[in-house]
Structure formats: structure tokens, C-alpha cells
Amino acid sequence: MAANVTTPGAIEPKMWMGGIEPMKASYGKLMMWFFLISDTFTFSALLVAYGTARFSFPAFAGKAADFSFSNMYWPIPEKVYEAVPFLHGISLPLVFVGIMTFILIASSVTMVLAVEAGHRMDRANVEKYMLWTILGGFTFLGCQAWEWAHFIHGTDAGSVMKVIENGAWAEKTIFGANLTENQYGPPAFADFFFFITGFHGTHVFSGVILNILIFFRSATGFYDKRGSYEMVEKVGLYWHFVDLVWVFVFTFFYLV
């Protein structure tokens, strides 16, 4: 038995001798990357479905100033998302979603700063930046909760839509949106809003939970004892991915 044990460094390691990390990344990091690729497929499935539905539906043809909500064409997003908390009745297109984007980018920066502090085994800074990241995550979730609440309850006036009820066309005032009715446009538009931002929000939520776990473990000295802060890096990859998905959702759902 003892004869088989080699002294570290006694033999020069070669490719197929074992003990070499493929792609020079640790097992956990590599698996996180491949998980993220599979998660990309799920999100792209949602975006592909959105693109197909949008291109198979009439777009609003007139000027943006003449726009009014109708289920006969796809709405202009800046006309849908124009509400900001505490500023009731004032039209501020895309301002709130802009603030949300900024919060998520800023929390991504504090996350990468925590990873960088982890490389230096700088526990105090890992804790500080993890707390900022957690705060950013919760703020984003709070913003999203408000946005959903506003989207579901709708505007004061609602919009008059022609819908089929009991087999006949009827005029009906619709307030807000759910999975079958939508005051902002065709019901499919609201469905995609709920599914895409909801799926992303779920990811943010699980990211915040993981971030809290990382904060707890660094604060209790777990990673110091282990001698490595690599877990911060792995969870960091996940958190940046969530930010990345938002960049795409922001463009394809709110801007285009």
C-alpha cells in the first residue's frame, strides 16, 4: 500500500494521469457553467415563444402619440410601463424599469467585488459586499412586486375592449391584466409578461437565498476554515447570469 503512494511533485503530471482539472476550472465551477447553459435554454425557449407570438400578431401601425390600448394589435411597451411608485397618474415611460435595471447591474458589481475580496481571503470585505448584493436583490424583488401589482390592478380608467362573451361580440371595460384578460393588449402579451418576468424573478429570489447562505458561511468563518472562498465565485456566476437574463428581458420585452 505504502509503495503506491507517490510524493506530491515527484512525478510530473500529464494529461491522462488523473488529478488534472478539465478546462482548468474546478469541478464545482464547471458544473455551474453547464447548469447556466441549460438554464439559458429554458430562458431562450420563453424568448423564442415570445418572438414567434409577437411576429405572428399585428403590430400597432400608427404614430406613438395616437396609441391606445386594444386587443387587436400588440402594444408599444413604453405605453404599458409608465407608472412609478408615489407618482400616481404621471406618465413616466420606462423610468421604473430603468431604475430596476440599474439596481441589478449595481448588485452584480458588488457581487464581483465580493468575489475579488474572496480571492484575497479578505473576510470583512466579502461580508460587506455580500450584504450590499443581498440588499440589491431584495430591492429588485420589491420593485418587481410593485410592478406586478400595478400591472394586475391596471389604470384608473381601464380600457374598453371588444371581446367574445357567450359566443357573441361584446364591449367590455377591462381593468388590469390576468392570464385571460388584459387591458394593455392581447391576453398573450400579459401571459408572456407574467411568465418571463415571473421566471426571472424566481431566479432572483433563489439567488438572494444563496447569497444569504454565502454571507452566513463567510460571517461564521466557514470559508476561512476551509481555506478557500471559491463558493462565493460559484454563486457569483449564478448571480451574474440572473443579471444577464435581465439585460435580454429588458431589451426584448421593454425596449423593442
Place this chain on the structure above:
Amino acid sequence: MSEVHHVHNQDPNAGAEQRKAIWKTFWILLVLTALEFIIAFTVPPGTLKVSVFIVMTIVKAFYIVGEFMHLKHETKSLIWSILVPIIFVAWLILALMLEGNAIFEAIFD
């Protein structure tokens, strides 16, 4: 354990260059997002506007994945294992948008 801590804390300037790169990336992302807002309200709707938005999104994605997720500094084989599936996904998105357009023409034209 305390020994490990001591060794790593010797140089207060360690990682200063990395932190600089992080903040630089932050400003690039912020400026691009601000530009997207300006374009959203100044450029008339059309193919040009959509193309500009898509290009800016890809640039932002490049900085997030390359710098924040550190992929730019990984081995080539890892970079390609991530990029190749993404290229197929981009094709799928394009193909189904064309398909959606065909559905539109069949129903409404």
C-alpha cells in the same frame, strides 16, 4: 488558520487592478443602458432601432459574461463550450421569428 489570513493580508494593494477593471465594466454597462434610454425616445421605430438595441444588448452581455463571469480569462475550450450552444440558440430565435412572420402573413395578409 490565522497564519493563512496573515499571509494573504500582507499586500493591501493586491487585486487593485482587478477592482479597477470591475468599476470600468460597471461604467460601460451604465453608459450603454443610459444610451438605450435616449435611443428609445429619440430614434423613430423601425429596423434600424431594433438592430441598434440588439447590438447594444450583445455588447452588454459580452461585458457581463467576459468580465464579471470571468469567461474571457478562462481556457479556450471552456469559452467555446459556452459560445457554440448560444450561436445555435440565436439561430433558433431568428428561425422562429421568421416562422411567426409566415404565420402572420397566412392569417392577416
